[in-house]
Amino acid sequence: MKQQRVLILGGGFAGLECAKSFPEDQFSVTLVDRWNHHLFQPLLYQVATAGLAMTDIAQPLRSILSHRKNVTTLMGEVRTIDLAARQVHLKDHDTLDYDYLVIAVGAKTGYFGHNDWAQHTLGLKSLDDAMAIRKKVLLAFERAEATEDPKETAHLMTLVVVGGGPTGVEMAGSLAELAKVVLKDDFRRIDPSSAKIHLVESGPKLLTTFPGTLPNYTEKRLEKLGVTVHLNSPVKEVGAGYALIGDQRIESDIIIWAAGVEASEVTRTLGGVPLDRAGRIQVQPDLSLPGHPEVFAAGDVVSLTDAKGVRVPGVSPAAIQMGRFIAKTIIENGTTLPRNSFVYFDKGIMATIGRSAAVASVGGVHLRGLPAWLMWLFIHLLFLMGMRNRIIVFLHWVWSYVTWQRGARVIQS
Numbered sequence: 418m419k420q421q422r423v424l425i426l427g428g429g430f431a432g433l434e435c436a437k438s439f440p441e442d443q444f445s446v447t448l449v450d451r452w453n454h455h456l457f458q459p460l461l462y463q464v465a466t467a468g469l470a471m472t473d474i475a476q477p478l479r480s481i482l483s484h485r486k487n488v489t490t491l492m493g494e495v496r497t498i499d500l501a502a503r504q505v506h507l508k509d510h511d512t513l514d515y516d517y518l519v520i521a522v523g524a525k526t527g528y529f530g531h532n533d534w535a536q537h538t539l540g541l542k543s544l545d546d547a548m549a550i551r552k553k554v555l556l557a558f559e560r561a562e563a564t565e566d567p568k569e570t571a572h573l574m575t576l577v578v579v580g581g582g583p584t585g586v587e588m589a590g591s592l593a594e595l596a597k598v599v600l601k602d603d604f605r606r607i608d609p610s611s612a613k614i615h616l617v618e619s620g621p622k623l624l625t626t627f628p629g630t631l632p633n634y635t636e637k638r639l640e641k642l643g644v645t646v647h648l649n650s651p652v653k654e655v656g657a658g659y660a661l662i663g664d665q666r667i668e669s670d671i672i673i674w675a676a677g678v679e680a681s682e683v684t685r686t687l688g689g690v691p692l693d694r695a696g697r698i699q700v701q702p703d704l705s706l707p708g709h710p711e712v713f714a715a716g717d718v719v720s721l722t723d724a725k726g727v728r729v730p731g732v733s734p735a736a737i738q739m740g741r742f743i744a745k746t747i748i749e750n751g752t753t754l755p756r757n758s759f760v761y762f763d764k765g766i767m768a769t770i771g772r773s774a775a776v777a778s779v780g781g782v783h784l785r786g787l788p789a790w791l792m793w794l795f796i797h798l799l800f801l802m803g804m805r806n807r808i809i810v811f812l813h814w815v816w817s818y819v820t821w822q823r824g825a826r827v828i829q830s
């Protein structure tokens with residue numbers, strides 16, 4: 418029997434799960450990603466704040482898929498998708514044909530139409546982003562120690578995080594612990610604990626998707642760590658060395674943007690396919706593209722309210738579930754219609770604030786403090802790709818917990 422060719426774009430949570438789900442005899446799968454690794458984005462903030470090395474949260478796609486003999490991994494950047502010709506064009510002019518296409522290229526940092534702010538801010542979507550933040554933060558403390566100008570010291574030691582969702586909360590909490598605890602005794606001319614960390618949120622509370630008192634608890638815990646939380650404070654302007662928050666101008670060279678995401682630009686090449694304002698593909702209930710039963714999309718690149726009326730969030734469990742669902746649909750139905758509709762299974766939400774402090778809402782139960790933090794640690798270890806990474810991350814965390822140190826502070830200028 419002739420093998421069907423499945424082309425998967427993106428080796429993130431959705432694409433990788435999909436690639437792993439096809440039986441070897443019937444399907445020849447090609448997975449394309451612009452990087453050679455799968456990245457565990459939920460721990461990126463720990464790389465950015467010197468808690469983990471970049472190799473601890475990433476693993477080569479080729480090695481993850483080495484036992485899947487029907488999967489070919491290609492490193493390449495997708496530029497355009499030609500749905501009519503059933504072809505995908507890569508940056509280096511290669512063209513790939515397919516019988517089935519799965520678009521799982523994820524999201525990128527979004528600036529709500531203010532794309533010029535990108536040059537003055539630091540996003541957090543890739544290992545490069547995390548390494549850039551780490552370098553900029555650690556160099557700022559080095560420069561503050563070297564200068565004798567108090568105004569410059571204050572400027573260097575002011576950090577701004579924009580966006581009060583889980584990523585912003587985790588970044589702000591981790592930066593506060595870095596400055597006020599980890600670096601505290603390592604400098605002679607400056608006091609790192611006097612660093613100012615601002616967390617800026619346009620809405621009335623942090624972690625808007627979290628229920629009950631969890632947002633309020635998060636705010637209080639962050640303030641205890643020394644973070645200044647600005648609520649109801651939309652960013653009006655960002656420029657070189659400053660951010661305008663309401664009427665307040667904060668002078669800082671380190672403005673970390675955790676406020677928005679939009680779909681990868683690849684979706685804009687899809688012609689008449691409906692997209693939402695953030696460029697996400699408005700898929701059919703079976704995750705296929707309208708008029709193209711052979712083309713599917715999964716993960717952060719999708720905009721969908723599922724068959725039970727639930728708005729599917731941009732989180733890794735949703736991406737994994739979609740990747741698995743698409744493979745099952747192709748295996749069982751091919752292009753035959755009608756097909757089952759995707760239904761999201763909500764496993765709960767959680768965010769960490771700092772040492773021994775996290776919030777979680779799982780199955781209607783709200784947890785906070787140490788129990789939520791332990792659960793957060795356990796779940797992140799469980800889902801991290803590769804046994805080596807799990808062991809190393811676990812050891813890093815134990816070592817950091819006992820010594821209050823962080824193991825990845827070496828930078829090159």
Ligand SMILES: Cc1cc2nc3c(=O)[nH]c(=O)nc-3n(C[C@H](O)[C@H](O)[C@H](O)COP(=O)(O)OP(=O)(O)OC[C@H]3O[C@@H](n4cnc5c(N)ncnc54)[C@H](O)[C@@H]3O)c2cc1C
Binds near residue numbers: 431457459460493731
């Ligand atoms: C900092 C951060 C923290 C997060 N924390 C959590 C959390 O705690 N819990 C949670 O559930 N979710 C979290 N998320 C969200 C979660 O990571 C995403 O929902 C998930 O990664 C989506 O999976 P995906 O497969 O759609 O996209 P991704 O995992 O982003 O994968 C997309 C892949 O496509 C590749 N790609 C993109 N464009 C191209 C192109 N043009 N050509 C070739 N390849 C391309 C990328 O290299 C990438 O490998 C976090 C995200 C971030 C950024």
